[in-house]
Amino acid sequence: MHLIDSGKRKKRWSFGDRVFYVGFLAPAFTLLFVFMFLPILFSVILSFTKWNGGSPAVFNGITNYIQMFINNDYWKSVTNTLVLIVLVLTIKIPLGCLLAFIILKITRGYKFYRSVFFLPAILAPLVIGLLFRLMYDGNFGVINAIMTKVGLGSYIRVWLSDSSVVLYSVSIPQVYQYIGTFFLIFLSAFLTIPSEVLESSRIDGASSVRTFFSIMLPMVKDVVQVCLILGITGAIKDFDHPWVITGGGPGYDSSFLAVYMFREAFVSFKFGYGSAVTVTIILYALAITMILRKVMNLSNDSVYWKARRQLLRRGSAASGHTP
Amino acid sequence: MRKDGIAMYMIKRQAANVGKYSFLTVFAVLSAFPLAWMFISSFRDSTAILSEPFGLPNRLDGINYYTIWVKGNMYVGFINSLIMATCSVAVLTVVATMAAYALARVKDNTLLYAFFSLGIMIPAQAILIPNFQILQFLNIYNTRPGLLSIYVTNNITISFFISYAFLKPLPKELEESAYMDGCSKPRAFWSIILPLAFPAISTFGILGFLNCWNDYLMASIFITERRLYTVNLFIYTMMGEFSTDFGAIFAGMSIAVIPILIIYVFFQEQVSKGMTAGAVKG
Numbered sequence: 001m002h003l004i005d006s007g008k009r010k011k012r013w014s015f016g017d018r019v020f021y022v023g024f025l026a027p028a029f030t031l032l033f034v035f036m037f038l039p040i041l042f043s044v045i046l047s048f049t050k051w052n053g054g055s056p057a058v059f060n061g062i063t064n065y066i067q068m069f070i071n072n073d074y075w076k077s078v079t080n081t082l083v084l085i086v087l088v089l090t091i092k093i094p095l096g097c098l099l100a101f102i103i104l105k106i107t108r109g110y111k112f113y114r115s116v117f118f119l120p121a122i123l124a125p126l127v128i129g130l131l132f133r134l135m136y137d138g139n140f141g142v143i144n145a146i147m148t149k150v151g152l153g154s155y156i157r158v159w160l161s162d163s164s165v166v167l168y169s170v171s172i173p174q175v176y177q178y179i180g181t182f183f184l185i186f187l188s189a190f191l192t193i194p195s196e197v198l199e200s201s202r203i204d205g206a207s208s209v210r211t212f213f214s215i216m217l218p219m220v221k222d223v224v225q226v227c228l229i230l231g232i233t234g235a236i237k238d239f240d241h242p243w244v245i246t247g248g249g250p251g252y253d254s255s256f257l258a259v260y261m262f263r264e265a266f267v268s269f270k271f272g273y274g275s276a277v278t279v280t281i282i283l284y285a286l287a288i289t290m291i292l293r294k295v296m297n298l299s300n301d302s303v304y305w306k307a308r309r310q311l312l313r314r315g316s317a318a319s320g321h322t323p
Numbered sequence: 324m325r326k327d328g329i330a331m332y333m334i335k336r337q338a339a340n341v342g343k344y345s346f347l348t349v350f351a352v353l354s355a356f357p358l359a360w361m362f363i364s365s366f367r368d369s370t371a372i373l374s375e376p377f378g379l380p381n382r383l384d385g386i387n388y389y390t391i392w393v394k395g396n397m398y399v400g401f402i403n404s405l406i407m408a409t410c411s412v413a414v415l416t417v418v419a420t421m422a423a424y425a426l427a428r429v430k431d432n433t434l435l436y437a438f439f440s441l442g443i444m445i446p447a448q449a450i451l452i453p454n455f456q457i458l459q460f461l462n463i464y465n466t467r468p469g470l471l472s473i474y475v476t477n478n479i480t481i482s483f484f485i486s487y488a489f490l491k492p493l494p495k496e497l498e499e500s501a502y503m504d505g506c507s508k509p510r511a512f513w514s515i516i517l518p519l520a521f522p523a524i525s526t527f528g529i530l531g532f533l534n535c536w537n538d539y540l541m542a543s544i545f546i547t548e549r550r551l552y553t554v555n556l557f558i559y560t561m562m563g564e565f566s567t568d569f570g571a572i573f574a575g576m577s578i579a580v581i582p583i584l585i586i587y588v589f590f591q592e593q594v595s596k597g598m599t600a601g602a603v604k605g
């Protein structure tokens with residue numbers, strides 16, 4: 001019995017067809033069910049228990065959550081994560097965007113720059129983290145060496161144990177490594193802007209800056225939204241970098257939420273508590289995603305979009321073909 | 324000189340050009356410098372690195388590589404990572420394309436599609452603890468199949484999306500002509516669709532390989548036996564064992580990085596597409 005019948009409305013499935021359909025879907029479904037769907041359920045259930053991995057789990061209601069919300073270290077991790085998010089939003093994404101914008105304006109070396117910019121993003125976060133740790137080293141680290149050579153020697157700190165800077169020391173590799181990813185995303189987004197739009201704005205005398213903010217950015221609004229979500233959720237999930245550089249220390253000064261969760265669960269063996277932290281991580285990520293979506297979609301009603309829609313309608317009417 | 328004359332325009336344009344190129348070059352240097360420093364230092368002796376961090380090696384001496392590869396047993400990690408990454412990609416290809424084929428070409432189902440989209444929304448770390456339990460329960464904790472299941476599951480969603488988006492718009496005539504010739508459905512999949520889907524497979528295959536090779540967190544939790552350690556786990560423990568032999572550490576990191584670089588050099592398009600695919604699909 002043919003399943004794919006062009007034109008026939010009724011499709012009758014033979015037993016063999018059913019076996020085939022189920023059989024092809026089964027492996028993916030099973031894997032996702034066992035290793036993703038069930039764990040989500042377990043995470044929530046576990047968050048209400050006290051479990052150390054060895055003896056059976058003991059149900060203890062919302063004790064974990066209460067302990068978590070009065071725990072200073074937890075909130076320190078949250079604020080650390082927020083600092084990272086701010087850094088991501090103010091440095092990583094804008095820089096990626098700026099690089100993409102500029103690279104479109106040069107004539108030679110486009111491919112070279114593109115390859116080099118994306119290079120750090122493909123490496124293991126662990127390697128980048130370790131590399132930075134070695135660079136921060138007091139004895140042979142290049143960072144101190146460069147600073148002394150350039151004359152900023154008085155600003156040298158013990159990057160990895162000084163509580164006032166360790167958070168930034170640990171955030172920098174994360175921000176650094178993924179500028180290239182956002183660069184590439186923005187680049188492909190900018191490339192989808194039809195050249196007539198850019199040319200007409202140039203003819204009208206708009207400067208590059210004006211073109212960028214008033215035309216290019218709004219046209220890639222969806223991509224900007226995706227980048228924001230990616231950047232923020234990436235900051236929340238970041239683990240390899242802080243773990244290999246300082247292990248989250250000193251104390252919890254350089255722990256982000258993910259590091260805090262790991263330490264409580266796999267180092268202190270408080271799996272129930274760790275699950276509660278995990279649940280909060282998921283909720284934060286979901287909340288931020290939804291808030292961002294709402295905020296970005298609200299501006300769809302702005303004057304700009306109304307004008308644009310009108311222009312498009314008029315334009316297509318003038319050229320004689322309907323959208 | 325007139326302010327709006329041609330000469331002024333040319334000068335301004337040159338200045339802008341210089342500005343753009345220097346900005347880009349600064350970033351290129353920043354992007355490449357740490358890696359370059361790592362490679363160069365891996366050929367130097369530890370004492371030399373201590374005294375002069377920036378120097379160039381005296382001789383192209385591979386002693387550090389020998390130290391870390393043989394004495395540090397890095398070859399174990401390298402082989403393990405290779406096995407895990409390639410097997411994960413192989414399983415991933417089969418599983419993801421089969422599911423995408425069923426939904427894209429046979430019968431679509433929004434519920435199933437939504438189910439397969441779970442992966443995008445859930446951060447992999449969120450399910451660490453329960454997976455820890457589940458793997459133990461299934462008796463595959465600290466085994467290759469165990470880590471493999473985790474790796475494949477982590478990459479299924481994006482692979483499925485890429486395959487689905489690729490397979491859906493293909494013309495129906497492809498399979499129809501096969502069916503009319505008496506070809507069975509699985510056979511049509513293997514011989515016709517799968518080879519055609521090669522661009523999609525290469526995209527998510529490389530992405531999956533990268534994710535598996537670069538992973539540290541999953542391996543550190545689900546593998547506890549040294550002989551199964553991946554290359555990143557070795558790097559992490561190497562920090563403790565070889566804490567004074569910096570040259571060896573640099574060599575170890577270089578070893579971990581080289582396969583990725585090779586892939587990048589030869590498959591740059593796919594790598595770029597893969598890494599941003601997750602983002603743009605959003």
